[in-house]
Amino acid sequence: MKKYNVIVIGSGMAGMTIANKCAKKGLKTAITDSRPYGGTCALRGCDPKKILVGAAEIIDRANKMSGLGISGGVFINWQDLMTYKNDFVSKMPKSVEKGYEKAGVAMYHGAASFESENTVRIGNDLLEGDKIVIATGARPVVLDIPGGDLPIDSTDFLNLEKLPKHITFIGGGYIAMEFAHIAARAGSKVTIFHQGKRPLENFDEDIVKHLVDATRALEIDLHLETEVVGIKEDDDQFKVITKSPNSTETYKTNLVVNAAGRVPELDDMNLEKANIASNKKGIKVNEYLQSESNPAVYAAGDAADSNGLNLTPVAVMEGHAVAANIIRGNSKKPDYSEMPSAVFTLPTLAAVGMTEEQAKGSGKEHQVKSASASNWYNAKRINKSTYAYKVISDKDGHILGTHIIGPHAEEMINLFAMAIRAKLKVADIRNMVYSYPSMGSDIGSMV
Structure with a gap:
């Protein structure tokens, strides 16, 4: 030993x-x-x-x-x-x-x-x-359905030698949404089946709505409240059997990807x-x-x-x-106070802190500033139609949560995370002098 x-x-x-x-x-x-x-x-x-x-x-x-x-x-x-x-x-x-x-x-x-x-x-x-x-x-996660062993997983997708004409993703989380956006832009027709009412359920509902619209505008066939109940091989294709509140349907596809979670x-x-x-x-x-x-x-x-x-x-x-x-010896506790996260779809969705729903549930007095920024310069200069934000702050002006969808959202969210950690107030952020034109210069207008 x-x-x-x-x-x-x-x-x-x-x-x-x-x-x-x-x-x-x-x-x-x-x-x-x-x-x-x-x-x-x-x-x-x-x-x-x-x-x-x-x-x-x-x-x-x-x-x-x-x-x-x-x-x-x-x-x-x-x-x-x-x-x-x-x-x-x-x-x-x-x-x-x-x-x-x-x-x-x-x-x-x-x-x-x-x-x-x-x-x-x-x-x-x-x-x-x-x-x-x-x-x-x-x-x-293992799919506990007939044919649940037939889909490939995310590792397999990242090693595909050829991209098929049609790909079906099971799930509505990070993996399904990100890989669907990659595959669609690489030339595949893409379908997503998600059993929930909306994808990315842990993110702010209003911001996710913008991503749903952008996903469908990319001609990705996104089915919500639709459960995959079986998968069958059919020559060189697969049959995906689904159940929704109103019907049971069968769809044909070249490849099925299990993105139902980990x-x-x-x-x-x-x-x-x-x-x-x-x-x-x-x-x-x-x-x-x-x-x-x-x-x-x-x-x-x-x-x-x-x-x-x-x-x-x-x-x-x-x-x-x-x-x-x-x-x-036990002396250090992990600090989970600021955990920015990003979904690398195109457009990118990013978040840190509380959602509006969580802020309401916390009982804290708060205010919300939310709007589309698709008519702002940083969207117009690259012809981006999806750009929106939501900033939640408490009665003293401290940031409780920020949610962004749009170009370089993954970078902007880090600045909001730093603001939360540094306990900056809305007035501090608004009064900063930012380099311009830059994505960061939009932050002052978001708070």
């Missing part, structure tokens, strides 16, 4: 942060992953996706300016784009391994399962740890052998991200049932907190 001060299960951004920080503080540290090192974001999520989004942005920009000074056709060569994306992604595991080697982290490759409260098995190796961290991330990846870890309590949201942890039932275990990122959003920056922040608590 090999003994370590710290064993980290999972080499995504949370696990990577914890392993490197602990090793650099002199703790004997080991890490393992059942997949190549790097995690979901770097290898099969945010980073490769944003490369595809970058190509879609060029198409969108060219189409919007066609006849307004831009002429000539432009299109996505999917095979070349995949080659470019794969070249970027393929370098990550070796780079991560070099970092571990430099930090003195012992590396294992394989799935880990618990043998006792402080031991895990990785293949033929049995490891004992003073502290064990679960940072395994999340996996696509769940913590805790399968086959034998958590019960280690007295580790969990639920559908992940490992049950206390305010220090320590297991409620086994003090030798911590969890971070998508594998933890914490108060954080399932976002890469939040996983990194939780990783720093866990590392600090292992090194110095």
Whole structure:
């Protein structure tokens, strides 16, 4: 049996942060992953996706300016784009391994399962740890319907060698909406089935309405309140059987993508052998991200049932907190007060803080400033028809929440997050002198 001060299960951004920080503080540290090192974001999520989004942005920009000074056709060569994306992604595991080697982290490759409260098995190796961290991330939810094994998942989509003529997405979250916008601009006909009344249900309803309109304007066939109840193979196609309040329909498509959500990846870890309590949201942890039932275990990122959003920056922040608590004892609580998030559709949707509905439910006295900004200069100069905002502030003028859809919303939302953290008031933001013309210069007019 090999003994370590710290064993980290999972080499995504949370696990990577914890392993490197602990090793650099002199703790004997080991890490393992059942997949190549790097995690979901770097290898099969945010980073490769944003490369595809970058190509879609060029198409969108060219189409919007066609006849307004831009002429000539432009299109996505999917095979070349995949080659470019794969070249970027393929370098990550070796780079991560070099970092571990430099930090003195012992590396294992394989799935880990618990043998006792402080031991895990990785293949033929049995490891004992003073502290064990679960940072395994999340996996696509399994579709419990006839033919539920037939769709591909988000990882498969990011590795498609060819883009089919027609793609159907099941779900109405980040993955379905973002990938649908990419595929549509790459030349595929796209259909989305979502069983809820609106997609992106955790975002502000009014801002999402703008995205729904923009999605349908792109000729994406978006079906809401429609549940997929079965999938069948039909020669080189698939039949997707759906149920809505008024009817049951069957649709044909070339490819089905399961984008119905993700769940913590805790399968086959034998958590019960280690007295580790969990639920559908992940490992049950206390305010220090320590297991409620086994003090030798911590969890971070998508594998933890914490108060954080399932976002890469939040996983990194939780990783720093866990590392600090292992090194110095429980003293650092993760700070979830400002968690900006973005949906990389085109237009981009971004948010930080409370929605209007949450503000009403909080009982706080508040005011809302909301409008379309499609007639503002920054929309007109690039011929963007979708640009809107909603800013919620309290009676003292502090920002409670901001919601934006439009060009560079993902950058603008960071400025609002900083304003919330710095406790700037509406008057402070309004009276700032901004560089102009810039997207940031619109912020003063939004508050």
